[in-house]
Amino acid sequence: MSNTEGAHSFPDMIRQKRDGGQLSTEEIHAFVQGVKSATIQESQIGAMLMAIWQKGMVPEETLALTQEMMMSGEVFHWPEEWAGLVVDKHSTGGVGDKVSLPLAPALAACGCKVPMISGHGLAHTGGTLDKLESIPGFTINQPVEQVKQILQDVGCCIVGQTEAIVPADRVLYTLRDATATVESLPLITASIISKKGAEGLNALVVDVKFGRAAFYKDLNSARALAKSLVTVGNRLGINTGAVLSRMDAPIGRCVGNTVEVSEALECLKGRGPDDLNELITSLGGYLLWMSGRSATLESGQNAISNVLRNGMALQKFQAMLEAQGVPAPVARSLCSDQTDYFQHMRPANYQTELTASDEGTVLDIDGMAIALVLHKLGAGRSKAGQPINHSVGAELLIDLGKKIKKGQPWIRIHHDCTTLSPQLHSDLQKALLIGSGDSDQASSRVTEFILPH
Numbered sequence: 001m002s003n004t005e006g007a008h009s010f011p012d013m014i015r016q017k018r019d020g021g022q023l024s025t026e027e028i029h030a031f032v033q034g035v036k037s038a039t040i041q042e043s044q045i046g047a048m049l050m051a052i053w054q055k056g057m058v059p060e061e062t063l064a065l066t067q068e069m070m071m072s073g074e075v076f077h078w079p080e081e082w083a084g085l086v087v088d089k090h091s092t093g094g095v096g097d098k099v100s101l102p103l104a105p106a107l108a109a110c111g112c113k114v115p116m117i118s119g120h121g122l123a124h125t126g127g128t129l130d131k132l133e134s135i136p137g138f139t140i141n142q143p144v145e146q147v148k149q150i151l152q153d154v155g156c157c158i159v160g161q162t163e164a165i166v167p168a169d170r171v172l173y174t175l176r177d178a179t180a181t182v183e184s185l186p187l188i189t190a191s192i193i194s195k196k197g198a199e200g201l202n203a204l205v206v207d208v209k210f211g212r213a214a215f216y217k218d219l220n221s222a223r224a225l226a227k228s229l230v231t232v233g234n235r236l237g238i239n240t241g242a243v244l245s246r247m248d249a250p251i252g253r254c255v256g257n258t259v260e261v262s263e264a265l266e267c268l269k270g271r272g273p274d275d276l277n278e279l280i281t282s283l284g285g286y287l288l289w290m291s292g293r294s295a296t297l298e299s300g301q302n303a304i305s306n307v308l309r310n311g312m313a314l315q316k317f318q319a320m321l322e323a324q325g326v327p328a329p330v331a332r333s334l335c336s337d338q339t340d341y342f343q344h345m346r347p348a349n350y351q352t353e354l355t356a357s358d359e360g361t362v363l364d365i366d367g368m369a370i371a372l373v374l375h376k377l378g379a380g381r382s383k384a385g386q387p388i389n390h391s392v393g394a395e396l397l398i399d400l401g402k403k404i405k406k407g408q409p410w411i412r413i414h415h416d417c418t419t420l421s422p423q424l425h426s427d428l429q430k431a432l433l434i435g436s437g438d439s440d441q442a443s444s445r446v447t448e449f450i451l452p453h
């Protein structure tokens with residue numbers, strides 16, 4: 001271990017940031033190289049992260065940090081004939097967020113190349129990879145040559161991050177977790193955009209969620225993050241836009257890995273819930289517009305809607321499943337019009353329905369409360385790498401803003417333990433708000449588009 005990288009002294013750099021100064025591009029380069037090569041001590045990295053957390057960074061510093069992190073590992077280069085076509089979306093995470101599953105094949109059906117690199121879930125949020133791993137045979141680890149082949153043949157794939165992509169983020173993220181420095185605008189921006197930059201994207205849309213079940217609870221903080229991501233993404237040469245979307249009630253009617261896959265498949269068969277369809281068409285339409293494949297945002301949204309209705313996105317999804325290891329008869333059956341999804345994905349041992357204790361209008365459904373109960377039942381992990389139970393989940397049997405009668409079943413819980421404890425029952429019942437008047441949650445989820453600038 002050394003205290004310097006070239007001409008740069010780490011204690012001096014930490015002091016400079018701690019006292020509110022600005023780091024030069026060369027100093028940020030030295031810091032990231034020190035992180036990557038482990039020539040800087042963990043205590044020094046932690047101190048620097050805390051200094052950044054407290055003093056922030058000016059846009060130039062955030063851009064330099066993002067660029068240096070991106071260059072700390074492998075950067076994908078795609079065939080020239082794909083120029084302008086390579087797109088992806090990133091979501092800051094929510095409850096019931098299965099948008100990526102129909103979105104990637106819908107974009108592929110519209111002619112895009114989608115090398116979607118996703119993650120496993122942590123805490124209350126589900127991960128796209130966990131959902132896909134509910135499908136027998138689905139393989140998330142694909143070498144880059146195979147990713148290229150799948151993009152050539154199918155147009156989309158959904159894979160895990162390789163060791164080679166942005167190795168500096170791996171170190172920094174672990175230490176941010178350990179030093180209470182996760183919630184920092186420049187650090188979040190650099191972490192997200194460096195990984196997307198390494199994917200060699202032409203266009204990116206970020207779904208920044210706000211609300212009770214989101215990382216950011218209020219709209220203003222979510223908007224600040226969205227603007228930071230859009231600014232840095234565009235300055236890095238990725239056509240980047242963002243959507244601000246409400247994350248209070250679960251997205252769609254299903255929460256939990258296996259049940260969310262079945263809902264995503266229903267959506268690909270043209271039978272998705274309205275709010276899920278809205279998110280997919282908004283994010284997909286935005287990408288088609290930004291990448292120049294649609295003349296307007298509206299025509300982009302219509303193109304995505306069409307491929308969800310006419311089966312073209314479903315065909316791409318089936319091809320992607322087969323290309324990523326799902327046996328062809330299973331992929332075919334999952335994608336056939338009438339199928340029992342639980343024939344292929346293990347169902348939970350028990351299902352319990354809860355009933356409404358009152359009558360009136362469904363004013364609110366607390367997605368966070370439901371996610372916490374499912375987490376206790378084994379659906380989520382508390383630390384990276386923990387095994388999870390893919391079969392645990394919840395299905396909502398009611399809709400926001402609609403009438404409900406006393407005694408009417410409103411939620412079905414899929415669980416492997418023999419009974420739900422009185423505490424879990426009570427936590428779930430508190431998630432349902434019944435009253436009079438209208439629900440302010442029943443309107444559009446997408447509240448704002450942040451344009452590339």
Ligand code: URA
Pocket residue numbers: 182187188189191192
């Ligand atoms: N997601 C990331 O990849 N990094 C962050 O810092 C936060 C969310």
